[in-house]
Amino acid sequence: MSVxxxxxIRSPWLIHFNTGGxxxxxxxxxxxxxxxxxxxxxxxxxxGSPRHAxxxxxxxxxxxQITKRLLRIYRQMxxxxxxxxxxxxxxxGGPFKxxxxxxxxxxxxxxxxxxxxxxxxxxxxxxxxxAKLLNKLSEGEGEEKVEEGKVIxxxxxxxxxxEAKGH
Amino acid sequence: xSYGTTIKVPFGPQHPALKEPEYFLFEVDGDIVVKVTPRIxxxxxxxxxxxxxxxxxxxxxxxERICGxxxxxxxxxxTQTIEGLIPxxxxxxxxxxxxxxxxxxxxxxxxxxxxxxxxxxxFDTLFMYLWRDREMIMDLMEEISGNRVTxxxxxxxxxxxxxxxxxxxxxxKFLEKFESNVKEYTKVLxxxxxxxxxxxxxxxxxxxxxxxxxxxxxTLRASGIKSDVRAxxxxxxxxxxxxxxxxxxxxxxxARTIVRCEEMIESxxxxxxALDHLPxxxxxxxxxxxxxxxxxxxxxxxxxxxxxxxARSNGTNKPERYKVRAPTLGNLASVCQxxxxxxxxxxPLILAGIDPCFSCMDRVIITKKSx
Ligand code: SF4
Numbered sequence: 001m002s003v004x005x006x007x008x009i010r011s012p013w014l015i016h017f018n019t020g021g022x023x024x025x026x027x028x029x030x031x032x033x034x035x036x037x038x039x040x041x042x043x044x045x046x047x048g049s050p051r052h053a054x055x056x057x058x059x060x061x062x063x064x065q066i067t068k069r070l071l072r073i074y075r076q077m078x079x080x081x082x083x084x085x086x087x088x089x090x091x092x093g094g095p096f097k098x099x100x101x102x103x104x105x106x107x108x109x110x111x112x113x114x115x116x117x118x119x120x121x122x123x124x125x126x127x128x129x130x131a132k133l134l135n136k137l138s139e140g141e142g143e144e145k146v147e148e149g150k151v152i153x154x155x156x157x158x159x160x161x162x163e164a165k166g167h
Numbered sequence: 168x169s170y171g172t173t174i175k176v177p178f179g180p181q182h183p184a185l186k187e188p189e190y191f192l193f194e195v196d197g198d199i200v201v202k203v204t205p206r207i208x209x210x211x212x213x214x215x216x217x218x219x220x221x222x223x224x225x226x227x228x229x230x231e232r233i234c235g236x237x238x239x240x241x242x243x244x245x246t247q248t249i250e251g252l253i254p255x256x257x258x259x260x261x262x263x264x265x266x267x268x269x270x271x272x273x274x275x276x277x278x279x280x281x282x283x284x285x286x287x288x289x290f291d292t293l294f295m296y297l298w299r300d301r302e303m304i305m306d307l308m309e310e311i312s313g314n315r316v317t318x319x320x321x322x323x324x325x326x327x328x329x330x331x332x333x334x335x336x337x338x339x340k341f342l343e344k345f346e347s348n349v350k351e352y353t354k355v356l357x358x359x360x361x362x363x364x365x366x367x368x369x370x371x372x373x374x375x376x377x378x379x380x381x382x383x384x385x386t387l388r389a390s391g392i393k394s395d396v397r398a399x400x401x402x403x404x405x406x407x408x409x410x411x412x413x414x415x416x417x418x419x420x421x422a423r424t425i426v427r428c429e430e431m432i433e434s435x436x437x438x439x440x441a442l443d444h445l446p447x448x449x450x451x452x453x454x455x456x457x458x459x460x461x462x463x464x465x466x467x468x469x470x471x472x473x474x475x476x477x478a479r480s481n482g483t484n485k486p487e488r489y490k491v492r493a494p495t496l497g498n499l500a501s502v503c504q505x506x507x508x509x510x511x512x513x514x515p516l517i518l519a520g521i522d523p524c525f526s527c528m529d530r531v532i533i534t535k536k537s538x
Pocket of ligand 1: 024088
C-alpha cells in the first residue's frame, strides 16, 4: 500500500455542504462528530476548506441556485475526491423531487460514491456509510479516479454561458 | 481607526461557521464592518408551491421537512392551520401530547444552539457537553414518536401516538438530570471569563431597533422585550399552564445565550406540569377529506420565534394557497443591523446569535435577470 493511500484511508478529511436540505441531515451529520458517535475514532476530520478535503458530504436536494456553487466546490477539491450523498434528498431529491427549483439528487450534477438513504439517516448510518467508503478505498477502488473527475451535468447557467460564448 | 477605503469580504455560501449555504457580502474598513448585503435564496426549494400539489395529509410530512430542527413546530402550526380551516376541535389529551413534544423540541433546539454559540466563541468543551446531553433528548423523542428528527407525531385531528405512563416516568427522570446539568452549564457560562469577554457587548440590538426591525423569539426577548406567542396568544394548552416569559436586558450575544439557558429550565417545568395534568381520553378524531372554501392562520412559538402559517382551501382535498413565514426572516434584518460596527472576528458569533435557519426562510428565485 502506498503511503498516500494509507494516509487517505486512515485519515480522510471531510467537507460538508448543504445544497438545499432541511437541516435535519446537517444536524445529524454534526451529531456524528459529538461524543456519543465520535467519527474521529476513524480518523475522520471535519474541516472547512474544499482545497483540503478528500470527501465531500452533500446533504439536501440540489436546488437551481446552489448548483453552480456545488460544482465550484467540487472542482476546488484535489484529486482523488469522493462524494457521499447523505439523506434521501441527496440520494434522489426526496420529498422535494418535483419542486420547480430542484434538480433532484446529487448524482444529477456530480458523480456519487456512496448513498446514505434515510430522512434523516441516523448518525450511525452516516458513520456506516463513510466506513463503507473507506472499505471501498482500501480494496483499491477509486484508484482510477486520480484522473480529472468528470462532471456529469453542468449547471443550467454554465450551459447557457457556454452557449452564449459559442454564438 | 479608519483607513478611508473599504474592502469587500465575501462570506459563504460554503462557510465553516454556518451549516447552511447563505451568502453575505461585508464591506469592511480596517477591522470594522461598515455595510452588509445578504443574498438569500440558495436553499429555496419551492415548498409553498409543493403544498398546493399534494393532499392535506401528504402535506403534513412536507410541513415537517421545511426545517429539520423545528420540525415539530412546523407540523404543529400546519395542523393548527388546517384544523382552523375545517374547523375541528382536537381531544385534550392530543393537545397535551403536542405540547410536550413541542417543549422537548425546544430543549433540543436550545441546547443545540447554546452548544454552537460556545463553539463559535471557542469554548468547544461546553459544545461537546451540551451535544452529549442533547442525545438524551433525541433518544426520548425517538422513543415517543419513532424518529429522532422528523417525528411525524402530529396528524390532522390529533396525534398518532400516545405517551404511556412508563414513558412519562422516563421523561421525568430525564428532566431531573437535564435540569441540573443545564443549571451547571449556566453557572459556567456566567462565570467563565473567556466566554463573557467574547460575548458581552457583542452584537448589541437596542430594544427600539429590535421592535422596528421586527426581531422575534429569543433575539427579541434578549433585548428586554416580553413577547412570546405562548403567553400573548395561547395556543395548545399554554393558557392552562403557568410559566414565565424569560427576558434579559443585556441586548448582546451573552444575553441571548442566558435567555435560552433559562428558557430550557422553564420548558422543563412546563413538561413536568403537562405530564402531571395529562388528561385521559382519545388521542385523535377523524378529519374530513375535503375542506370547504375557507381561510385560516396559525401562530406558534417555534424555538427561534414566532412562526406563522396561512392556508386557503377551495373545496377540494388540496389547499389553494399555502404560506409560511419563518422566524429567521424576521430576525435577518436585525442581524444585518447589529453586524454594522462589529469586528470581523465577531461575525460568525453574531450571525449564529439569532439561531438562523435559512431552510425555513429561503423563498426567492430569480429566473430572469433584467438586462
Ligand atoms: S433527507 Fe429528510 S432530513 Fe434530510 S434534508 Fe431531506 S428532508 Fe431534510
